[in-house]
Amino acid sequence: MKNKSQNFILIMFLLGIFIGAMDTGIVSPARAVIGSGLGIDASVSIWIITIYTLAYAVIMPISGKLSDKYGKKKIFIYSIIIFGIGSALCGISNFYGGFNLILIGRLIQAVGGGGIMPIATAYIGTSFPVEKRGTALGMVGATYGIATTIGPTIGSALLNFVGNENWGTVFFINVPICIIVVLMSLKFKDDEVELSSIKMDIKGSIVISGMILSLMYGLTNLKFHDFINSIKSIEVYPYLIIFIVLLPIFLYIEKRAESPVLNLNYFKDRNIAITLLLSFIVGAGLMGIVFVPQFAENVLRIKVGTGGYLVTLMAIFSGIAAPIGGKIIDKYSAKLILLLGFGSTILGTLTLGLCVSQNNNKVALFIGLALMGIGMGFTMGTPLNYLMQTYVDPSEAATAQSTLSLIRSIGVAISPNILVNFVSEAGKELPTKLMNVMPPVQGAPSNIMSGGGSLPADTLASLQSADVTSIVDVLKKFASTMFNKFSPMLEKSIGSKLPPHTSASTVVNGIKDKYLTSVEASRGTIESTFQQTMNNGFAKLFIAAAIIALIGFVFSILIKKGKTETAR
Incomplete structure (x- = not known):
């Protein structure tokens, strides 16, 4: 194979690898935006990621076997076309079809994506002579690594440029690249021949799909930091049991298969x-x-x-x-x-x-x-x-x-x-450590900051999602909420002790303002405590x-x- 032809083929496959690897990362920062745009909550929007991950894992061994049987270039191009169609459907769901269409699009994307990376890598590795194989595969590794790591950055930058309301752009960006790869494929003749006339391992393909789906879904939901409770969850143990049951069935089928889907x-x-x-x-x-x-x-x-x-x-x-x-x-x-x-x-x-x-x-x-x-x-x-x-x-x-x-x-x-x-x-350690460095409350019960009952949902959410740059403002809001909650009690307790013409609410507000000022004065200590914890x-x-x-x-x-x- 001539160097010019080799380089052309390498570029074509690297483009495919780039969009396949980039898509995984580029969608991550957009998930919350997509969920908001479609009017779904975070627990549901996670399926935008999950359905792709599961289908991608399932399709990889099947697409690999198909490409070894029918030719790597042929299956690779089919995968690119399918990936492009899925991307277009995901983008269209921004304007029509909603959540159901984006899930269908992501499923189709994954079917295409699962055939891109392994087939491209195999084709490049077998097309180059042994003395150049490492260099060629090095380009594959570079492309995959760069695309995977900068995907989230590209996703965030793209959303900042087009606006959150146009989140479909993060999917549409794949379509022209897919078209370019398909057009490039028409420029060179595939030297591969059909490698095998043996029938596909249909039974093995079906069983391994069920195994991968159950294992990946179970592991994705398993929380190792709360292993005992997590393993009892209906989102975990039934799927791990399905995997365990299917495993010996799969081994039995594969040992007798003429051309097993997994060797x-x-x-x-x-x-x-x-x-x-x-x-x-x-x-x-x-x-x-x-x-x-x-x-x-x-x-x-x-x-x-x-x-x-x-x-x-x-x-x-x-x-x-x-x-x-x-x-x-x-x-x-x-x-x-x-x-x-x-x-x-x-x-x-x-x-x-x-x-x-x-x-x-x-x-x-x-x-x-x-x-x-x-x-x-x-x-x-x-x-x-x-x-x-x-x-x-x-x-x-x-x-x-x-x-x-x-x-x-x-x-x-x-x-x-x-x-x-x-x-x-x-x-989990943060609340205790932060309370230890919060300034004392002057002129009010010292336990006013301990909660005294349930907090508003937005206050709790703010505490849980705070970072080092926002923690002081979040704590000030928390303190303000506590003062507002206990104001009637405070006003009643100090009302009889005030001089004439002095409002209890004015005194309580003064205590509150003074405390919030002292929290601000402790900003450095609070931020350092948060940061180090x-x-x-x-x-x-x-x-x-x-x-x-x-x-x-x-x-x-x-x-x-x-x-x-x-x-x-």
């Missing part, structure tokens, strides 16, 4: 099994970036929503590291780049957890994020994709890549529910992320060179 031999091969385990670890570690914006906002004392731009720093370093990692793989080995990647992630997460969280050092924050970006670029896709294609027969490349992506998706589903425990525990939770989170990366580092040591690496 069970992958889990018997030592190197492939380790590669799949590392994919799970990378997926679990990847979700640590979900908490980076909130942590950065707390450290820098900036408003909620602006910390997402800090993720762009990680994306830049990830985008630089991935192709460099690909070249190192071509020259040395995938094992080396995995060790460098996990090592960089360990240093980055420990920098955030042990240094930044303790002293709010801005320089250390940027260094930690840069190291995490490098680690992500080195580990997220390139070496694992390379190893998988090294260990399996070329005729199973797409199936193998789909399996790799599926295992990573399971890691992604589990990780946030584990890591969020550390932040939620810190949040939350930082302690984030510190544990990043240390846990470092441990995950350490496990990845240890298992990377166990990897042995594949036949193509040995031959090289």
Whole structure:
């Protein structure tokens, strides 16, 4: 294959990977806006994300098997077309069709999206010679990493530009890119032939779909910080039971299938099994970036929503590291780049957890994020994709890549529910610690700030969603609410003690104003208490992320060179 043709094909597939990876992140900041625009609450609007995640995971192994049977380019282009149609329907739901149409659109999007990344990766890996495969897959890793990390930033910026009322734009942006990819596909002839005449494993495809749906949905709803109560939830245990019941049925079907949708031999091969385990670890570690914006906002004392731009720093370093990692793989080995990647992630997460969280050092924050970006670029896709294609027969490349992506998706589903425990525990400590540094109430009962009963819903919501820049104003509003609540009682208690012509309400309002002034005077102390309490939770989170990366580092040591690496 000529270099010019190779580069053209690479660009085409990278465009597909970019829109597929970007869409996951770009929709996240728009979910609340979409929910508001459609008149649905947050608990319902989460299905905009959930339905895509579930369908995406289900379709990956099936699309991989289809592409190995009928040709990677053909199934990839079908996937792009389906993704474009789903995107258009999601955008149209902004004006017509409402919530039902956007769910249908997201489902169709996921069917297309699940066939983009693994098939594109498999095609690129098998189309380039072994000595250039790492470099080509490095571009895949860079594209995927950049698109994934800057997706939320692009989503926020796009909404700021077009206005929240035009949220459909975040979906319409995919359509012209899909059209470009389809037109590009017409410019080159596919050299692939039909790889197999064996019938599709329909039974296995149906059962694995049920297994993935039940497992992913159960894990998504499982709250590890409240494991006992969570596992009893009707949103969790029935789905995990379904998975357990379907598993032996699936194994029975696959052992007898002529061409199984999931090759069970992958889990018997030592190197492939380790590669799949590392994919799970990378997926679990990847979700640590979900908490980076909130942590950065707390450290820098900036408003909620602006910390997402800090993720762009990680994306830049990830985008630089991935192709460099690909070249190192071509020259040395995938094992080396995995060790460098996990090592960089360990240093980055420990920098955030042990240094930044303790002293709010801005320089250390940027260094930690840069190291995490490098680690992500080195580990997220390139070496694992390379190893998988090294260990399996070329005729199973797409199936193998789909399996790799599926295992990573399971890691992604589990990780946030584990890591969020550390932040939620810190949040539980906040009320007590904040009350300890609140100024004493002069001229009124000292327990006036303890609540004395239920609070208005908006006040409770404000306390729960406060950040370091808003906590003082939230506490002032809380104090004002308490004074208003107890005003009748206070006025009655001091009314008989006042001099003539003095209003009890005037005195109470004076006490209230003086107290609010003293709260404002304590702003620095209150903000520092809030900041450090939350930082302690984030510190544990990043240390846990470092441990995950350490496990990845240890298992990377166990990897042995594949036949193509040995031959090289």
